[in-house]
Amino acid sequence: MKLEEAIKSNKFRNNIHKATLNILYTAWWLKRVMAVELKEYGLTHEQFNVLRILKGKHPEQICVGEIASRMIEKSSNVPRIIDRLETKKLVKRVTSDADKRETRIVLTQAGINILQHSTERINKVIDSSINISEKKADSLNQILEEMRRTER
Amino acid sequence: MKLEEAIKSNKFRNNIHKATLNILYTAWWLKRVMAVELKEYGLTHEQFNVLRILKGKHPEQICVGEIASRMIEKSSNVPRIIDRLETKKLVKRVTSDADKRETRIVLTQAGINILQHSTERINKVIDSSINISEKKADSLNQILEEMRRTER
DNA sequence: TAAAATTAAATGTACATACATATATTTGTA
DNA sequence: TACAAATATATGTATGTACATTTAATTTTA
Numbered sequence: 001m002k003l004e005e006a007i008k009s010n011k012f013r014n015n016i017h018k019a020t021l022n023i024l025y026t027a028w029w030l031k032r033v034m035a036v037e038l039k040e041y042g043l044t045h046e047q048f049n050v051l052r053i054l055k056g057k058h059p060e061q062i063c064v065g066e067i068a069s070r071m072i073e074k075s076s077n078v079p080r081i082i083d084r085l086e087t088k089k090l091v092k093r094v095t096s097d098a099d100k101r102e103t104r105i106v107l108t109q110a111g112i113n114i115l116q117h118s119t120e121r122i123n124k125v126i127d128s129s130i131n132i133s134e135k136k137a138d139s140l141n142q143i144l145e146e147m148r149r150t151e152r
Numbered sequence: 153m154k155l156e157e158a159i160k161s162n163k164f165r166n167n168i169h170k171a172t173l174n175i176l177y178t179a180w181w182l183k184r185v186m187a188v189e190l191k192e193y194g195l196t197h198e199q200f201n202v203l204r205i206l207k208g209k210h211p212e213q214i215c216v217g218e219i220a221s222r223m224i225e226k227s228s229n230v231p232r233i234i235d236r237l238e239t240k241k242l243v244k245r246v247t248s249d250a251d252k253r254e255t256r257i258v259l260t261q262a263g264i265n266i267l268q269h270s271t272e273r274i275n276k277v278i279d280s281s282i283n284i285s286e287k288k289a290d291s292l293n294q295i296l297e298e299m300r301r302t303e304r
Numbered sequence: 305t306a307a308a309a310t311t312a313a314a315t316g317t318a319c320a321t322a323c324a325t326a327t328a329t330t331t332g333t334a
Numbered sequence: 335t336a337c338a339a340a341t342a343t344a345t346g347t348a349t350g351t352a353c354a355t356t357t358a359a360t361t362t363t364a
Contacts, residue, residue: 215312216312217311217312230313231313231314232314254311
């Protein structure tokens with residue numbers, strides 16, 4: 001759906017202002033597309049993100065802070081997301097021997113299995129739902145990087 | 153910050169997959185830039201969005217459902233956001249005479265004032281923080297629209 | 305027109321975000 | 335080495351999301 005229809009407005013100060021709304025709307029749309037698939041595995045988007053980060057380092061154990069530093073949304077409350085993954089027995093918490101302040105997180109076999117299946121599903125839905133060429137995706141990436149360049 | 157640094161990963165299946173992560177990260181970044189400014193007015197991003205929608209129609213009263221249909225994030229729980237705006241006396245709830253199921257929302261003078269000041273601030277921060285040309289913003293908009301074209 | 309279906313908004317619940325504070329441990333330094 | 339500062343994680347609280355259910359009012363239809 002076009003942005004104008006989606007938010008029932010076509011009054012934008014300029015293309016840059018419109019682009020900010022368009023990014024926010026597209027992010028919401030993307031999350032929703034993925035959430036539909038993840039729901040079959042009883043996972044939220046954020047839980048999936050944490051599992052994927054763990055997989056990237058597996059079988060190395062990584063600590064809560066390192067997971068946090070790799071999250072897409074930096075203000076995610078990682079301990080709370082781990083709580084839910086632990087309840088579902090997809091991860092385990094282990095206190096680090098080297099530094100007892102650190103909690104290291106380990107994927108269980110159940111966690112590895114669910115991640116493998118859900119990742120296949122997410123890859124499939126991205127391939128089928130996102131309809132742009134590699135070339136356009138590349139220029140999209142370039143524009144987004146340029147856009148954030150201030151960092152304030 | 154480049155996406156690779158932000159999420160400490162440079163392993164992407166392809167540019168399209170990278171673009172989805174880039175959009176999610178940029179949306180989070182945009183929300184955060186705006187939230188910093190809105191905080192001075194005691195407003196959240198979503199409360200600001202509701203006020204702006206009301207302003208667009210002011211002095212016409214619009215109902216909860218119509219606000220919901222104009223929200224950027226479609227699953228926002230509008231009655232709850234209105235609760236907080238009402239507590240702060242920025243809006244008032246009025247039961248519609250024509251249809252008593254409907255609740256119509258009215259901006260108070262305090263709501264109009266806070267919206268005016270916060271909008272100026274948000275416009276300023278977008279102008280100063282988003283560093284792309286009008287032309288690039290236009291192609292960004294086009295790519296995002298194309299990207300969402302399936303709608304599943 | 306009375307009952308059923310639909311609609312609008314509010315409410316309940318689980319999960320997540322945003323940010324402040326608490327607790328335990330480690331590190332730096334007087 | 336004792337104590338202060340820093341660090342890692344957990345927890346508290348307000349807000350928001352996602353979705354199901356409830357309540358009240360309106361519309362449809364038998």
